[in-house]
Amino acid sequence: MAAHLLECIDCGKHHVPAEVEYLCPECSSQQKPMQPLAGLLRCVYEYNGVARFFEKDALAANTERGLARWLHILPVLSPSSFPPLIVSATPLRAAERLRVELNLPELWLKDDTVMPTASFKDRASAMVVAVARERDRETVATASTGNAATALAGQAASVGMQSVIFAPASAPQAKLAQIATFGARLIPIKGTYDEAFELSIEACREFGWYNRNTAYNPYTVEGKKTAALEIWEQLDYRAPDWVIVPTGDGVIAAGIEKGFSDLLAMKLIDRVPRLALVQAEGCQPIVRAFESNAEQIVPEHRPQTLADSISVGVPRAGRWAMKALAATRGTAIAVSDDEIVSAIAMLGAISGIFAEPAAAASLAGLKKLAAHGIVKSDETVVALITGSGLKDVAASMRAVKIPKPIKPSLDAVRHALGV
């Protein structure tokens, strides 16, 4: 088990879990709607006491898979609390052909398209379901652009917990179909994800549901940090120089920073990798704040991008993401929808990985950063591929063409091939 406290990232005060559930009461008391959250909480552990569980020999002897492998730095008491829809270590792919193409010989792709519900969000959802089970919560709810909801619905289904989902009605149909198939109570919203987020907080208060909203629930970051822990183990107990993170709310950025910071606190690495956050041009509040050195993130009220998973005008974990950028000497960059569409095709044709738009944004951003010399060819780079292209086939159809059907004859084949 892992005892932990909740530390406010704004005032630094420590809170006792369960006494405080979501945000630092003081720092969030003036919280305005439709703004990044103040008083986000960060789990802290007895790092000196648990470091020994993560030394090379101890990990080699650790037979637990998925989240349970990291139990001693997770806010869960028993490995049996994790849902059986196991979130194992996802592959860290060498992607040889992409390395050559981008002249990045130490490029790796963290391929979360093969997660149980086909996105990175299984990490956070499995974690929150585990906590909900230990706290005897019967219903868990979330707002989501689609993937977090799908993951929550699936993970909850696997343990017989009721889930309630607030998602924009405009989410790709594949995501809505997944949510409904997992037996969730799906409430499609005529509005943006940001509006669904506000509504879900109200509804959780009203109906007593446990709230899994990203960033708002501190354990979402703890789930997401497991990607960093896996990367470290897969790189033979090293941190990379860069991690490329598609960014909407900023919680994956927070999770990656948190995972490596935990490793640093245990003296298992000597620095946290630099983060490169990638947003869509049509929805880039974090990039704008980064580029203008602004204190405050200005929400974007009309997000415009085909990358639905990062179409987030109000980055709820924006404050944490900005701190992570500063602490890691990171960077933030925007890419156009056209660049994202090209990256879907490039990633598919060169590596055999089929990514949804937000996931391909990683590659689109990395291409630019490498071209600008910000990411250098002697650096070790991990790009997060956060969701499957099967979640949004319409987007991939902007990248490629299905040829016209032919009659089943050899002559027709010759004609189609132009021979």
Next chain:
Amino acid sequence: MAAHLLECIDCGKHHVPAEVEYLCPECSSQQKPMQPLAGLLRCVYEYNGVARFFEKDALAANTERGLARWLHILPVLSPSSFPPLIVSATPLRAAERLRVELNLPELWLKDDTVMPTASFKDRASAMVVAVARERDRETVATASTGNAATALAGQAASVGMQSVIFAPASAPQAKLAQIATFGARLIPIKGTYDEAFELSIEACREFGWYNRNTAYNPYTVEGKKTAALEIWEQLDYRAPDWVIVPTGDGVIAAGIEKGFSDLLAMKLIDRVPRLALVQAEGCQPIVRAFESNAEQIVPEHRPQTLADSISVGVPRAGRWAMKALAATRGTAIAVSDDEIVSAIAMLGAISGIFAEPAAAASLAGLKKLAAHGIVKSDETVVALITGSGLKDVAASMRAVKIPKPIKPSLDAVRHALGV
């Protein structure tokens, strides 16, 4: 490396690989089009010599993942020939809630929805690409209902090999989009999969492409058998009593039989599990042959089922599937499209696994077999879940409803919940 010979399942004659590429020349000399294939070849190894590599201690010390783990009984010389889009052991899920629901306490789900291209077919495609690389073949082609093609396109892309795909133009768009995104030369056919199969054989002869067609290429069975090997290792070196297999061409059935037969030949198990083949009511040539004790399988020229992956009127590996049924005291059963649709919803809501129709046919068939007392509650059962529901969202939409969108207000939520 693993030396092997190719044994004809009809005449028993042994052939030398590369001298004979696809079928037994004698037995296939009278092969008629649009009929199950005669002269299918089965790889045989020096089982006595290699058994030691699969004893418990040896396997525990084996650090190879994916297909390479089984190198000593695979037709490949070097582990580096396998594509980097690794096909690891997929999860064998305990699915507690489904066990209770079906009163099958030893039920396991082999979850191949998390494969790199989201179906079981990565196994065969990765294998054939490895063989093609060792034989310096530049282009590899296949006919497919969709998943085998997707897998071939993705695995080939990961190593820079050209792939050519013949698929029915009516395949779900997600599969066609994947194939195109992987940079394959996609040739959609106005016709059935069975017609695409015939055409692809002609085209491979004409253009000199290496042919990955299922069953026709003997190494497809060798790829598919790895599911059996993984199940055996995951069940702690035991064979289950039953394996439930969604069945189109019959090659997965052949692969499962082959994998366990290899283990039996190495004296690592003492019997091959019984196979239960599940077909769709609208396309059940193997079930019909099984039920009528017929010598010959009568092709079904107008397959009618929403389960596109098993919409195969001419089961090319039908002869092998029938032999496997006889040898394992297996059974074959048909399920309706409605039963398949219900099984998609049940599997999703009870286990958090989102299956395509053919994959859910496993569960639909198992429900019937358990109800009929053919599969008994004290037996260990593994159901293959062969492809992701994200491949065919339209089918899942027949199983569930997306509720009407609401305005983002608490009152609208109350109204939607009926409170």
